[in-house]
Amino acid sequence: xxxxxxxxxxxxxxxxxxxxxxxxxxxxxxxxxxxxxxxxxxxxxxxxxxxxxxxxxxxxxxxxxxxxxxxxxxxxxxxxxxxxxxxxxxxxxxxxxxxxxxxxxxxxxxxxxxxxxxxxxxxxxxxxxxxxxxxxxxxxxxxxxxxxxxxxxxxxxxxxxxxxxxxxxxxxxxxxxxxxxxxxxxxxxxxxxxxxxxxxxxxxxxxxxxxxxxxxxxxxxxxxxxxxxxxxxxxxxxxx
Amino acid sequence: xxxxxxxxxxxxxxxxxxxxxxxxxxxxxxxxxxxxxxxxxxxxxxxxxxxxxxxxxxxxxxxxxxxxxxxxxxxxxxxxxxxxxxxxxxxxxxxxxxxxxxxxxxxxxxxxxxxxxxxxxxxxxxxxxxxxxxxxxxxxxxxxxxxxxxxxxxxxxxxxxxxxxxxxxxxxxxxxxxxxxxxxxxxxxxxxxxxxxxxxxxx
Numbered sequence: 001x002x003x004x005x006x007x008x009x010x011x012x013x014x015x016x017x018x019x020x021x022x023x024x025x026x027x028x029x030x031x032x033x034x035x036x037x038x039x040x041x042x043x044x045x046x047x048x049x050x051x052x053x054x055x056x057x058x059x060x061x062x063x064x065x066x067x068x069x070x071x072x073x074x075x076x077x078x079x080x081x082x083x084x085x086x087x088x089x090x091x092x093x094x095x096x097x098x099x100x101x102x103x104x105x106x107x108x109x110x111x112x113x114x115x116x117x118x119x120x121x122x123x124x125x126x127x128x129x130x131x132x133x134x135x136x137x138x139x140x141x142x143x144x145x146x147x148x149x150x151x152x153x154x155x156x157x158x159x160x161x162x163x164x165x166x167x168x169x170x171x172x173x174x175x176x177x178x179x180x181x182x183x184x185x186x187x188x189x190x191x192x193x194x195x196x197x198x199x200x201x202x203x204x205x206x207x208x209x210x211x212x213x214x215x216x217x218x219x220x221x222x223x224x225x226x227x228x229x230x231x232x233x234x235x236x237x238x239x240x
Numbered sequence: 241x242x243x244x245x246x247x248x249x250x251x252x253x254x255x256x257x258x259x260x261x262x263x264x265x266x267x268x269x270x271x272x273x274x275x276x277x278x279x280x281x282x283x284x285x286x287x288x289x290x291x292x293x294x295x296x297x298x299x300x301x302x303x304x305x306x307x308x309x310x311x312x313x314x315x316x317x318x319x320x321x322x323x324x325x326x327x328x329x330x331x332x333x334x335x336x337x338x339x340x341x342x343x344x345x346x347x348x349x350x351x352x353x354x355x356x357x358x359x360x361x362x363x364x365x366x367x368x369x370x371x372x373x374x375x376x377x378x379x380x381x382x383x384x385x386x387x388x389x390x391x392x393x394x395x396x397x398x399x400x401x402x403x404x405x406x407x408x409x410x411x412x413x414x415x416x417x418x419x420x421x422x423x424x425x426x427x428x429x430x431x432x433x434x435x436x437x438x439x440x441x442x443x
Binding site for chain 2: 201202203204206207208210211212215216218219220222224226228229231232234237238
């Protein structure tokens with residue numbers, strides 16, 4: 001526990017420093033190496049497993065697993081919605097969790113969505129951003145993939161709010177490892193087509209993943225709203 | 241640029257053409273949407289066209305609604321500055337073929353969607369972001385897509401598209417500038433690569 005806290009604190013410091021640095025990819029050398037390593041691991045292990053899972057497990061079963069994993073995220077969503085000062089989203093998260101945990105049979109089904117109860121997925125990286133912390137340098141994490149200093153910090157903090165991490169019991173390490181594995185499998189399976197297309201058509205895969213990550217995170221932080229002032233100018237690219 | 245992203249681009253175009261959109265952007269943008277709807281719908285709904293003719297006409301349509309010269313210069317980022325005109329022209333030609341190839345290869349993935357304009361924001365005069373919602377057809381859940389449209393001298397052109405928070409032109413620029421940087425700033429290397437991709441996609 002102390003080790004994790006120390007790591008979080010040090011990352012907070014790094015994030016604070018990095019937020020004043022120019023945006024970019026100062027660790028590109030390391031990042032590209034780690035990206036290649038992750039890609040090799042994905043191709044040799046995760047991708048074939050994910051495709052096998054997709055081909056053998058029926059869709060309702062896969063959706064059920066996805067729903068359970070999503071439902072278990074509710075405490076994290078609640079915690080971060082509260083920290084971001086979004087009481088309505090926090091309340092909705094509680095209702096959604098209650099509905100899916102009961103009517104939805106421990107989260108296996110998602111009747112809340114059918115009832116029009118939206119999901120407000122938030123993590124501590126987003127919370128830090130709402131508090132004004134900059135992303136810091138882009139980084140590629142071993143196994144976990146694209147991130148930045150702020151979101152890596154958030155990732156660690158979020159482990160404290162996940163029910164499987166909070167409750168201690170015999171075999172908790174095995175349960176947490178299983179959760180990590182199934183979560184990875186679920187996410188990779190849902191991204192099979194996207195990643196296949198990306199590998200087939202991208203000009204520079206590393207840059208493609210980086211841009212996708214940075215843009216999608218910025219969008220999540222804005223909760224899907226558009227900020228026209230942040231859009232790039234095109235005028236300088238008019239024909240001369 | 242990946243196929244999914246350009247598929248989204250095509251999806252927007254297709255949906256626009258299929259459903260005579262009710263534009264609520266500025267009057268210039270509204271006229272732009274209405275005029276192009278007629279032309280685009282004629283191409284996509286014409287069952288008498290063979291695939292090659294449809295592809296050619298669709299390519300012309302893309303030329304009409306997208307400012308692809310500006311988008312291709314934007315994709316070069318800092319490398320667009322002080323670039324030899326011939327190198328720039330070669331790049332723009334290759335980029336255009338590459339982009340059209342992906343747009344057209346994505347053609348068959350969609351159909352039957354419903355398209356609705358939900359609002360617009362003026363970034364500044366002649367530069368607007370139009371929000372749309374696409375549903376039905378190949379789209380499992382309603383999908384919000386935003387168009388960035390610039391109007392100059394009374395002519396409107398699409399310069400970027402966004403879905404899931406990803407702006408297509410911004411994504412293209414990230415990839416292409418990274419590729420050029422990895423080739424010691426050689427724009428010609430990117431041109432060669434894009435030309436090869438375009439040829440492999442049948443352009």
